[in-house]
Amino acid sequence: xQQVKQSPQSLIVQKGGIPIINCAYENTAFDYFPWYQQFxxxxxxxxxxxxxxxxxxKEGRFTISFNKSAKQFSLHIMDxxxxxxxxxxxxxxxxxxxxxxxxxxxxHILP
Amino acid sequence: ETGVTQTPRHLVMxxxxxxxxKCEQHLGHNAMYWYKQSAKxxxxxxxxxxxxxxxxxxxVPSRFSPECPNSSHLFLHLHTLQPExxxxxxxxxxxxxxRNQPQHFGDGTRLSIL
Numbered sequence: 001x002q003q004v005k006q007s008p009q010s011l012i013v014q015k016g017g018i019p020i021i022n023c024a025y026e027n028t029a030f031d032y033f034p035w036y037q038q039f040x041x042x043x044x045x046x047x048x049x050x051x052x053x054x055x056x057x058k059e060g061r062f063t064i065s066f067n068k069s070a071k072q073f074s075l076h077i078m079d080x081x082x083x084x085x086x087x088x089x090x091x092x093x094x095x096x097x098x099x100x101x102x103x104x105x106x107x108h109i110l111p
Numbered sequence: 112e113t114g115v116t117q118t119p120r121h122l123v124m125x126x127x128x129x130x131x132x133k134c135e136q137h138l139g140h141n142a143m144y145w146y147k148q149s150a151k152x153x154x155x156x157x158x159x160x161x162x163x164x165x166x167x168x169x170x171v172p173s174r175f176s177p178e179c180p181n182s183s184h185l186f187l188h189l190h191t192l193q194p195e196x197x198x199x200x201x202x203x204x205x206x207x208x209x210r211n212q213p214q215h216f217g218d219g220t221r222l223s224i225l
Contacts, residue, residue, distance in 0.1 A: 004153075009151075031211065032211040034213070036216075041218065042218050042219075043113065043115070043117075043201050043203070043216030043217050043218045043219050044154075044201070044216045045113065045215075045216065046213040046214070046215075049213070089153075089154065093211055094211075095211070098156050098159070098167065098169075099156070099214070100153070101153040101154040102153060103151060103152060103153050104153075
C-alpha cells in the first residue's frame with residue numbers, strides 16, 4: 001500500500017513530441033505528489049509538485065495531471081527537447097511520513 | 112548548484128575498509144537525509160535527521176553509521192561493507208522534517224565495493 005508504481009521504465013520520443021509518464025498509488029492518505037528530474041551524474045531535482053485538491057498544474061512545458069478517483073497522476077512534457085533527456089521520478093507522501101519514490105523513467109528525446 | 116555538496120564524488124573500497132561520506136548544505140535547512148540509489152530500484156531512504164536529532168532509521172544495517180554534528184553537516188560512516196552496498200548515495204535537505212516539502216539533493220557519492 002506504500003508503493004508508487006511508475007511506468008514506463010524507459011521512453012524514447014522524437015523532438016517536439018509529448019512524452020507521458022504515469023504513476024499510480026494505493027494509499028488514499030497521500031497528499032503531496034512531487035516529480036523529480038535527474039540528469040546523469042547529478043542528484044534528483046524537484047521539477048513540479050501537486051496536491052490532490054487540483055486536477056492539473058502547469059509549469060512551463062511541464063504539466064501534472066491528477067486523477068484522485070483513479071489514484072493516478074501523470075507528467076506530460078510539451079514540445080519536448082533533447083535537453084529534457086533525463087530520468088524522471090514520481091513520488092508521494094503524507095504529512096510527516098517519508099516520501100515514497102517510484103522506480104523512475106529514463107526518457108530520451110531524439111534530436 | 113543545488114546548495115548541497117557531497118564528497119567524495121566517487122569512492123572505491125574493499126570490504127574491510129572504513130571510510131566516511133560527507134554532506135554539507137548551504138541552504139539554512141533543518142532536516143537532512145541519506146538515500147541509497149540502486150539501478151532499477153526506487154530511492155531508498157536510509158536516515159533522517161531533524162535539528163540534528165535522528166528521527167528515522169529505516170532498518171539500515173549497522174555497517175552504516177550516520178552522524179549529524181550540526182544542521183549543516185551530515186556524515187555516513189562505512190565499515191565492513193558488502194558488494195551489494197555498491198550504489199549511489201545521495202544526501203538531501205529540506206526546510207524542516209515535514210515531508211511535504213521540496214527536498215534538495217546533492218550529486219551523490221558513487222560507491223563501489225570490491
